[in-house]
Amino acid sequence: MAERRAYRWPQPLEGQPSKIWYGGDYNPDQWPEEVWDEDVELMGEAGVNVVSLAIFSWSKLEPREGIYDFDWLDRIIAKLYKAGIGVLLASATASPPMWLTQSHPEVLWRDKRGDVVWPGARQHWRPTSPIYRDYALKLCRALAEHYKDNPAIVGWHVGNEYGCHNRFDYSDDAMRAFQDWCKRRYGTIEELNEAWGTAFWSQHLDNFTQILPPRFIGEYNFMNPGKFLDYKRFSSDALKAFYVAERDCLQEITPDLPATTNFMVSAEGSNLDYDDWASEVDFVSNDHYFTPGESHFDELAYTSSLVDGIARKEPWWLMEHSAGAVNWRPINYRKEPGQLVRDSLAHLAFGADAICYFQWRQSRSGAEKFHSAMLPHAGKDSQMFQDVCELGKDLELLSEQGLIGSKLVKSQVAVVHDYQSEWASEHTATPSQQVRHWSEPLDWFRAFADQGITADVVPLAGPWDSYQAAVLPAVYLLDEANSQRVRDFVQAGGKLFVTYYTGISDERDHIWLGGYPGSIRDVVGVRSEEFAPMGQGEGCLDHLELSNGAVAHDMADVITSVESSVRILASFQAPKRTGMDGLPAITVNDFGEGQAAYVGCKLGREGLDKSLPELLEAMGLAASDENASGDLLRVEREGEDGVSRFVFFFNRADHEIEATAEGEPLMASLAHVESGRAKLDSNGVVIFKQDL
Structure with missing residues (x-):
């Protein structure tokens, strides 16, 4: 990851104050x-x-x-x-x-x-x-x-x-640029052959001029996963x-x-x-x-x-x-x-x-x-233009009240998002085409919101390990450095949630051997031997029930061993023929000064919502606001001077809800505020300003 440029923001026209x-x-x-x-x-x-x-x-x-x-x-x-x-x-x-x-x-x-x-x-x-x-x-x-x-x-x-x-160009210009990119990345053709696993299907390359873009190779054929992953990296870099x-x-x-x-x-x-x-x-x-x-x-x-x-x-x-x-x-x-x-x-x-x-x-x-x-x-x-004008007045007021330059208040929980894990999970030769990285962090964000917790979403290269708790949701690629970050985070007292399809491969899409999640098995304390995909075919496993009432779809882990430090919070309940009955589904492991929970199946928002209360309790976490409601999303921005805080309430429900906050109500849309209490209609929002 390159060093970041110094932050610079467009300044107002001469003689004008700073505004949104x-x-x-x-x-x-x-x-x-x-x-x-x-x-x-x-x-x-x-x-x-x-x-x-x-x-x-x-x-x-x-x-x-x-x-x-x-x-x-x-x-x-x-x-x-x-x-x-x-x-x-x-x-x-x-x-x-x-x-x-x-x-x-x-x-x-x-x-x-x-x-x-x-x-x-x-x-x-x-x-x-x-x-x-x-x-x-x-x-x-x-x-x-x-x-x-x-x-x-x-x-x-x-x-x-x-x-x-x-995004993708397969021309000869792109071919030559890709060859140069690979030469810079790997140095020698031997290193590239190792990274792409070219021993498989006789794909060995003698020199960089033999590298082609991942052009059409026939219907129902499979592109080399390492090559295709690198082409996505290259394409991002070429546009950059x-x-x-x-x-x-x-x-x-x-x-x-x-x-x-x-x-x-x-x-x-x-x-x-x-x-x-x-x-x-x-x-x-x-x-x-x-x-x-x-x-x-x-x-x-x-x-x-x-x-x-x-x-x-x-x-x-x-x-x-x-x-x-x-x-x-x-x-x-x-x-x-x-x-x-x-x-x-x-x-x-x-x-x-x-x-x-x-x-x-x-x-x-x-x-x-x-x-x-x-x-x-x-x-x-028109109503649309009237709303545009209303919003303009709102932003003018918020500018006058000092919102400019304030920053999102840090949550206690970080949900990790990783572009390259998404790219790897898009390949056509995977355990299930129904499982991708991107949907899992969104499900966790929504499930936390249902518990009254507004999580931060943080890239894998970002400071997720500076949070009290972090979620690695289907982060398929974990290289050695990030695996060590995981280990250090939990060892030092961090609370970590890990899901199925995490830590499966390194940055080359080479599988970590010994069972899943390969690179961080010691942290979560469980070992899965194989995947149990679920689908809709006749006679196929289409779902798995959990002992806590949640239901898993699409993917589950076949967890066959757990460490003595592991507590099993939920197990699978399934027909005996499946081999899944009684196997662990959700666990918590003590590791160093911290804890690592493992969710070995795709639960979706609803299943996570059922499972999170017990998981949060087991991990010693709770909503920051004891009156937090899943119907409300609370978001806060605070000025660098630490003098003022802006508290936003959004109605997530399809019915009227109430919100309470200290401070001065600044604005309301589809909402009514009286004596610090707000009633919000569907699509309603209110903003309070607090002096700290």
């Missing part, structure tokens, strides 16, 4: 200029103080090779600056203009079958193309030189959602190198302007190793779109906590979210009343100091014309 940044992507080039004045006027009405400009404007900025047109951009920036609205200026390189791809079709990426991915949408470029990089950096230099002294520019928005569409080249080009000319790019962190989103990428941005930014249905709010809270973990608790920027429906799902559900405000304040509660949307004005044409916006098709006379 509020706004969104703005695409004035998609509208006639007579609309611009109305846009700026309505932005003022909504409380907008920042916009991202020129994200997909390359063809407008450079209509022909080497011919630049910044006049239109100058005019709109001047209007915005006059209205007190800052600009996060994009490098505009997310999608090349047609003249570039027509002249240089070799910049287009290829799919795993070798077919060219033709232009007509976005991100139709390969990150390893030296030709594309040359053109992109020329544009970056031209933009930086032109705007280096413009007082409206508060920072750089570099690229856009790297890897959203071009492109970002770094753009960033360095821009900051060589404008060293005082901080730079970022918008990640796509979500519970399931694992295109890139965003924790690794965070070392290369001046401040972390994220795009997040809600998951429809009952998990909407919890997934949002989980993701925001993960972004906070990736940012190492420095304030971060919500670059994109939606005011209402999106346009890219099979069914694009609207947000319910109150969710526009509630969702934004939830991101804020978990550490965001900027709340922005895609986009300001809803498009009239193009592929995203049905994607909601701050100013919808219905115009200003």
Whole structure:
């Protein structure tokens, strides 16, 4: 993991106080200029103080090779600056203009079958193309030189959602870059052969030039797991190198302007190793779109906590979210009343100091014309715009009250998330295709919330071992160093929860031998000999009941031995023929000064909710607030000066609930506060300020 860049946050326009940044992507080039004045006027009405400009404007900025047109951009920036609205200026390189791809079709990426991915949408470029990089950096230099002294520019928005569409490229450029990457990583071809296990299926390589990308190898065949895992690492690194080249080009000319790019962190989103990428941005930014249905709010809270973990608790920027429906799902559900405000304040509660949307004005044409916006098709006379204005006032108040720069208060529990364990668990030759890493930490986060505990979500490379308790949920890859971190953490008194599918392989995806969880068996005190996957086939094991009333699905461990220091909290209850009846399912082991619980099956949120009370008691843990309720999510931010604390309450239920807090009530949405007691409707939120 690279050393992190010093944290730098976009500063307010000259003469303006620091505020929570509020706004969104703005695409004035998609509208006639007579609309611009109305846009700026309505932005003022909504409380907008920042916009991202020129994200997909390359063809407008450079209509022909080497011919630049910044006049239109100058005019709109001047209007915005006059209205007190800052600009996060994009490098505009997310999608090349047609003249570039027509002249240089070799910049287009290829799919795993070798077919060219033709232009007509976005991100139709390969990150390893030296030709594309040359053109992109020329544009970056031209933009930086032109705007280096413009007082409206508060920072750089570099690229856009790297890897959203071009994560994997299988071209010859990518092949050569992958060969070089492997040479840097392994040094010798012998080391690479050992890492990839090429003795299997006669895949031995004599030199680095024999390395191919994981191109199409036939239906129902299995790619070498070590190679495919490394290609995912390489692809993340290749895109990161492109970002770094753009960033360095821009900051060589404008060293005082901080730079970022918008990640796509979500519970399931694992295109890139965003924790690794965070070392290369001046401040972390994220795009997040809600998951429809009952998990909407919890997934949002989980993701925001993960972004906070990736940012190492420095304030971060919500670059994109939606005011209402999106346009890219099979069914694009609207947000319910109150969710526009509630969702934004939830991101804020978990550490965001900027709340922005895609986009300001809803498009009239193009592929995203049905994607909601701050100013919808219905115009200003709409509930959506009224909610946008309400939120603007809320953020103004919270800025005045000193929320800026405060940080998420550390929880007693860290739930670990690991991108590379997710990548490894995605392989098609695993014990069960129903088992992946990403769903397990989300289930634990939700189950803790059901117990009134708001956990922090922390990347594996982050400081999870500084918490009172930590969860390793299906962290499939544990190298020697992280295995030792586990050992040291518990030995020193830490409380550790470990689940099935943890510590199975090292960083090369080589199995730790001797039984599961291979690298930390001594810590958990149990040994599993094999997996017991569950499915829906006739006559197959489809579930396992536990003695505590929980039910396991998809995966269980066949635990055949336990240490004398282990207490069994729950066992499997199953037909004798399965060989699972009476085997341990949930255990707690004393190890050094600490304890390690082991959950040897996939319980899901409901099963964890049934099991956690006894587990927490056995581990000596409890909710920090004795009045905590699973219907409420409580989140706290505290200023660095330790003078004030902001307490957020969110209703997780579909009925009215009550919350009590000391301090001054600052704001309420779909809620009523009287004498320190709040009643929150569904989708309701209240915020209190406490003097410490």
